[in-house]
Amino acid sequence: MVKISRYILVFTAIIGLSVVLPQFYRMAFEKPTKTPLIQYSCIDHDFMIFRPDADDKWTNREGTKLTREAYEKKLPLMYTRQLVMDGTMPDSINGQKINIQHTGIFRSIFRITPDEIHAPKPKLYPLFESKSGRANLEMPGDFFRITWRMEFIDAKSNKILEEKSRMFSAVLYNRGFKFPAKSINGIPTTRKSCDEGYLVIDSANQLFHVKMAKGVPFVRKVDLPGEMKFKTIQCVDFSDQLYYAYLFTENNELYVLTPYDYMLEKFEVDDINPDEYEIRIYGDYFNFNVITIGSGFIRTQVLNRDHNKVDEYTETRPTYQSSSEGKLAQFLFPAELKITDDKSSFVNFFLTVSQSYWWLIFSLVLIAGQYFIIRLQKKKIRAEIIDLIIIAFTGIFGFIAVNIFPNKFID
Known part of the structure; x- marks a missing residue:
């Protein structure tokens, strides 16, 4: 029993060391790098890069x-205020007269990271009045959820508002909605120019637009091509009001949903994977810059206002694993165990196994060192075989663990 307790302690120490040691090593030796900004110039029709x-x-x-x-002059629609202050803002671009107020309407910025997608989702959502007649949105006194029906819950009394729940549930049912909802996507805050409700995916992977107008439900089904499924739907609130949302599909494609005819318009870009990459989309009067930032690369794909690709540029970047510090870490540590991850907002165990097998050589060195310790302490090798096996498979973590909790129970 004592022997089993000792190995439980060793195993616990290995887990703790696999979390702490690689993290301390990174803190001491990793050199942080900043992501360059790559934008397409509507003046030179070339890429401008800020590092x-x-x-x-x-x-x-x-x-x-x-x-x-000179860099700012190449990007007049991004640095408009500075160029106006300097008196160098062009009157026309590409033969088109430039009205600063008008072009500013088309300026948009969007950003999504993997940890924002893989994050806890709220259980209750506010449904704003989209036609209140007021200049500012007001937070409602109730919240909703969509399970076996659409239920509204009073925030003060915590009671279900039956009449409102039945009214909205009936409209959803009559529009062909299949309960429960798989995802509810919107902007649940009053800090937006107007309210357009939520884009909801039902249990049959159908897409619906749901909002409240003058106290009554508005429900519109969106026709989807084929068996389209979405990784995430990100609703937006841009000045031009041309789109309800960016929709990222399971096939790593990007669509926008238009408010005037509920059409899905495809962005002619590829490998848009918000599960793995940070996605940035900068829109202006002439173009969209769709930027994907992954481990070791940054890629900018440029589209015109018709969503057709104009140009693209990819730049590789050194990664931690390819640096000398990272290679040494792969020699020292067989794996790295983290309780947080850059691609998730959840607290969990995230295991990253070394991409190199050099740690096996280091494990052999540690086994030889442990053998020397055993001989020095005049212990029997047969009694220490399990410790040597532990070191063989767990490297430096096991070596430290078996020596923190030495085998004192077998002669």
Whole structure:
């Protein structure tokens, strides 16, 4: 029994060390890098790159060095205020007269990261009045959920509002909604220009637009091509009011949903995977810059306002694993165990196994060192075989653990 208790302690120590040691090593030796900003110039029809941690901070795709002022002039729709202040804002671009107020309406910024998708979802949502006649939105006194029906719960009394629940549930049912909802997607805050309700996916993977207008339900089914399924739907509130949301499919495609005819319009981009990459979308009067940032690369795909691809640029970046510090870590540690992950907001165990087998050589060195310790302490090798096996499979974690809790129970 004592022997079993000792191995439980050893196993616990191995888990703790596999979390702590790689993390301390990263904190001591990892060199942080900043992500460059890659934007398409509507002036030169070329890519302009800003690297915060480089000597030549502002360059174009070919690497030609630019001054900050020259860089900003290449991107007039991004640095409009600065160019107006300097008196260098062009009157026309690509033969089109530029109205600063008008072009500003088409400016949009969107960003989504994997940890925002893999995150706890709320159980209750507020349904705003979309036609209140007021300049500002007001938080309602009840919240809803969609399980076997659409239920509204009073926030003060915690009681179900039966009449409102039946009214909305009946409309959903008559529109062909299959309960319960798989996902409810919207902007559940008053900090937006207007309310457009929620985009809801039912249990049959159908898409519905649900909102409240003058106290009554508005439900519209959105026709989906084929067996389209979505990884995430991100509702937006842009000044131009041209789209309800960005929709990311299981096939790593990107669509937008238009409010005027409920059509899904495809962005002609590829490999848009919000499960793995950070996605940024910058829109302006002429183009969309769709940026994907992954481990070791950044890619910008440029579309015109008709959503057709104009150009693209990819730049690789050094990763921690490819650096000398990372390679040494793969030699020292057979694996890394984390309780948090960059791609998730949940607390869990995330295991990353070493991409190299050099740690096996280090394990052999540690086994030899443990053998020397055993001989020095005049112990029997037969009694220490399990410890040697533990070191063989867990490397430095096992070596430290078996020596923190030495085998004192077998002669």
